[in-house]
Amino acid sequence: MDMKKASMIIDKDYQISKIDPRIYGSFVEHLGRCVYGGIYEPGHPSADEQGFRKDVIDMVKELNVPLIRYPGGNFVSGYNWEDGVGPVESRPRRLDLAWRTVETNEVGTNEFADWAKRVNAEVNMAVNLGTRGIDAARNLVEYCNHPSGSYYSDLRRSHGYKEPHKFKTWCLGNEMDGPWQIGHKTAAEYGRIATEAAKVMKWVDPTIELVACGSSSRGMRTFAEWEATVLDHTYDHVEYISLHTYYGNPQNDISNFLAKSLDMDSFIKSVISICDYVKAKKRSKKQINLSFDEWNVWYHSHESDKRLEPWTVAPPQLEDVYNFEDALLVGCMLITLLRHSDRVKIACLAQLVNVIAPIMTNNGGETWRQTIFYPFMHASNYGRGTALQTIVKSPVYDSKEFTDVPYLESIAVHNEENEELTVFAVNRDTTEGLLLECDARQFEGYRVVEHLVLENDDIKAANTAERPDAVKPHSGGEAKLQDGRLTAPLPKLSWNVIRMKK
Structure with missing residues (x-):
């Protein structure tokens, strides 16, 4: 079965604002x-x-x-x-x-x-x-x-x-x-x-x-x-x-x-x-x-x-x-x-x-x-720098109170001074992963330095004094940036931080 896909276009000139x-x-x-x-x-x-x-x-x-x-x-x-x-x-x-x-x-x-x-x-x-x-x-x-x-x-x-x-x-x-x-x-x-x-x-x-x-x-x-x-x-x-x-x-x-x-x-x-x-x-x-x-x-x-x-x-x-x-x-x-x-x-x-x-x-x-x-x-x-106005297409679902909820919740932040681009993304899908495909051709010479993932098989898992690390992120995400195209598989129910640097 093919993984669901979401797409994003990242353009450094499409800016929301400098982030306070x-x-x-x-x-x-x-x-x-x-x-x-x-x-x-x-x-x-x-x-x-x-x-x-x-x-x-x-x-x-x-x-x-x-x-x-x-x-x-x-x-x-x-x-x-x-x-x-x-x-x-x-x-x-x-x-x-x-x-x-x-x-x-x-x-x-x-x-x-x-x-x-x-x-x-x-x-x-x-x-x-x-x-x-x-x-x-x-x-x-x-x-x-x-x-x-x-x-x-x-x-x-x-x-x-x-x-x-x-x-x-x-x-x-x-x-x-x-x-x-x-x-x-x-x-x-x-x-x-x-x-x-x-x-x-x-x-x-x-x-x-x-x-x-x-x-x-x-x-x-x-x-x-x-x-x-x-x-x-x-x-x-x-x-x-x-x-x-x-x-x-x-x-x-x-x-x-x-x-x-x-x-x-x-x-x-x-x-x-x-x-x-x-x-x-x-x-x-x-x-x-x-x-x-x-x-x-x-x-x-x-x-x-x-x-x-x-x-x-x-x-x-x-x-x-x-x-x-x-x-x-x-x-x-x-x-x-x-x-x-x-x-x-x-x-x-x-x-x-x-x-x-x-x-x-x-x-x-x-x-x-x-x-x-x-x-x-x-x-x-x-997430310091400028928030970018990305163009996102994501599959959607309906819930009890909301319609057309995108499986992908995301934003891109460009830190021009440090020559860094970061994508923050949540996959809301409870059953399967989501393949994120980004057009990032404007960021020539950038490469993925880290893809952090917070995921857990138990949605009710919590950290306690006895088990302080029951839920913690790992840096084993599989995001890749090649020829201006970023592809990143986002596991089901996951928080993702994809960090790119020139």
Whole structure:
């Protein structure tokens, strides 16, 4: 029986956009064991002088994450930033109403800034527009970014941080259309406070960039109307609007699950349309870009989270154990983000450690890579440069929710500086391989240096502390490039990275 075939034309002049490295961002929230027991565990054998786990730092560096959103998430809507600065011994313990835990405030803004430097990442700082407002927001910008000679900048200096942190991107609150949010607001209420906060934050530091909250998900009743109203208020004061989405497979239908990146694609297109509608309405020359600052698979831990004892410190919350099929969807979602890199400039995989995360730890013990670690690591390390507008023909299938789902999900990235071309490809076919044939004649003198494949006979296989390498990629793919023609057999249900170099 002949293998199914898909074709692709790659032309270096057909460009989507230069990829903003921040598309490979992530997220650290004061939630579960993300901070305490994740990035920070003073008693751990690998802990550095500040209590940060060096084994975790090493793994984060493997992911090459350029930007990390902090400190929330739902947490930020009840957070007083002043609780997390100054002498640690005098910081208050607070009830965190977002996640029903106790926050010790051992780690705050300055400690996190130190940690971010260790992993070579910038901080995407969030301000509380739930219980707080304009005043706290401008004070935090002054504390973080103003050099000296004012109350809050001098307070930072008295805390041992002589130089300003110079945080560039800031989120104006979090998921403010969600009834679960502390300080939940209507679109008009949020639009007004976000505008006024944005104004004073930029008066303190005109160099910052701001992200307004979009809907908490496309499934919200408020979706679209919320974005339009919020942008009506904030358009002249912000650079980005946020998108959040999570997918799951509770029905155990892999063909439908792997098609969910089509929903993400359509979500992005909808938000771009709304941004451009407001632009037209305002007769503006300015373009609003997208910050997809929460995205991932999330559904495995829902049941265990219901049974947690409230008001404890750093309990194991949202600890999804990811399997092989989750890694494939994460791969499809990464390709979708890259395909929209002309407008999606920031994206944050939520989250980074322990909480719906690529990296897991045991308190006092080991750390390991979840299945989703690998597609993210490959995209982040090999997906730098320019996203190309490829012309793809692929056989298709229908699933429960989607029609005409291509078996091949793919993108090509050209790094002109390094003379590298990378094709990322997922084969969604559950039963057979797919032969990818590419016309790459423009890339004369290039050759295949590596064809990485993530595949597994067990779609539910997962990595654990005991079996950390149950699911991992190999470099035994059979891609060949001859006379400008790339041929690559893609195994059934596989994530592929085909790396070519001149």
